[in-house]
Amino acid sequence: MFKVPHHLLAVCVLAAPAFAEEPLQTPTGEVLLTVTGAIEKTNTDGAALFDLQMLEGMPSTEFETETIWTMGGQVFMGVELGDLLSALGVEEGTLTATAINDYSVEIPVSDAVEGGPIVAYSLNGAPMSVRDKGPLWVVYPYDSDEDYQSEVIYSRSIWQLDRIVVED
Numbered sequence: 001m002f003k004v005p006h007h008l009l010a011v012c013v014l015a016a017p018a019f020a021e022e023p024l025q026t027p028t029g030e031v032l033l034t035v036t037g038a039i040e041k042t043n044t045d046g047a048a049l050f051d052l053q054m055l056e057g058m059p060s061t062e063f064e065t066e067t068i069w070t071m072g073g074q075v076f077m078g079v080e081l082g083d084l085l086s087a088l089g090v091e092e093g094t095l096t097a098t099a100i101n102d103y104s105v106e107i108p109v110s111d112a113v114e115g116g117p118i119v120a121y122s123l124n125g126a127p128m129s130v131r132d133k134g135p136l137w138v139v140y141p142y143d144s145d146e147d148y149q150s151e152v153i154y155s156r157s158i159w160q161l162d163r164i165v166v167e168d
Contacts, residue, residue, distance in 0.1 A: 022087075023041070024041050024042065024043040024048055024054075024087070024088075025043065025054055025057075026043050026044075026049075027043070027049050027050060027051035027053075027054055028051060028053065029051035029052060029053055030051055030052070031049045031050065031051055032050060032051060032052055032055070032121075032135050032136055032162065033049070033050040033055070033119070033136055033161065033162060033163070033164065034047050034048070034049055034050075034162065034163050034164075035047065035048040035050070035084075035088060035163075035164045035165075035166065036048075036163075036164075036165050036166070037164075037165040037166035037167055038090065038093055038166045038167060038168045039088040039089060039090055039166050040088060040089025040090070041087065041088050041089055048088055052121060052127070052135070055078070055079055055119070055121050055136075056121065058079045058083055058084065058087065059079065059080070059083050060077055060078065060079060061077070061078065061079070061080050061118050062075060062076065062077040063075070063076060063118075063141045063144070064076075064143075065139070065140075065141050065142045065143040065144070066142060066143055067139070067142060067157075068142075068154060069133070073143075074123060074124060075123070075124050075125065076118060076120040076122065076123055076137075076139045077118075077120065077121065077122040077125075078118035078119045078120035078121050078122065078136075078137075078139070079118060079119050079121075080112070080114070080116065080117070080118050081107075081111065081112040081116060081117045081118060081119060081138065082112035082113060082114060082116060084112075084119055085109060085112050085166075088166070090109060090166050091109070092109050092110075092168070093108075093109050093166055093167050093168045094106050094107070094108055094109065094166075094167050095107040095108075095109060095164050095165070095166055095167075096164065096165040096167065097138060097156075097158045097161055097163070097164050098158075098161070098162065098163040098164070098165075099158055099159065099160040099161055099162065100130065100160040100162050101160065103158070104158075105155060105156050105158050106156075107138070107156045109166075111140075111156065115141065115144065116140065116141070117138055117139060117140045117141075117156075117157075118138070118139055119136050119137075119138055119161065120136065120137045120138070120139045121134070121135060121136055123137075130160060133159030133160060134159070134160065135160075136159075136160070136161040136162065137157070137158070137159040137160070137161065138156065138157055138158050138159075138161055139157060140153050140156075140157060
C-alpha cells in the first residue's frame with residue numbers, strides 16, 4: 001500500500017532543464033490541454049496542444065500536500081506551471097485557465113515560480129479521472145508555504161483544466 005506523511009514530502013525534478021529549447025511535439029493521443037494566446041511555440045495553427053504523453057515527457061515534479069478538497073495528504077505529480085510556460089516562451093502576463101465545464105480563473109504568470117504550482121496529471125500514483133478533478137488540476141504546494149493557504153490561491157487551483165489563454 002502507498003503511504004506518505006501528511007506534510008510536504010518531496011519536490012523532485014526528473015528531467016533535463018533544456019526542455020524549453022526543444023520544439024513542441026505533435027500530440028498522438030487525446031488532447032488534454034490547449035494553450036493559446038501570447039505564446040511563442042505552437043504545434044498547430046496558433047495553439048499548443050498537449051496529450052498526456054507530452055506532459056509526462058516534460059520535467060516532472062511530485063509533492064505531497066493537503067488540500068481543502070481532499071482528506072489527508074495527497075501526492076500530486078505533474079509539470080511545474082513555470083516549466084510549461086517556459087516551454088511555450090511565456091515570461092509574463094496573465095493566464096485564463098478554463099475547466100471542462102467552462103469555469104475559468106485568472107492566474108498571474110508571476111505565480112509560476114520554481115517550487116510553485118504544477119499542472120498535476122497524477123494523484124497518489126494514478127491518473128485522475130474527471131470525477132476525481134482530473135485529468136488536469138492546477139495544484140499549489142499548500143503545505144510548503146503559508147502564502148499558498150489563502151482564498152486567492154485556493155481560487156486559482158482549477159481542476160478539470162483543459163484550456164489556458166495567455167494574455168500579455
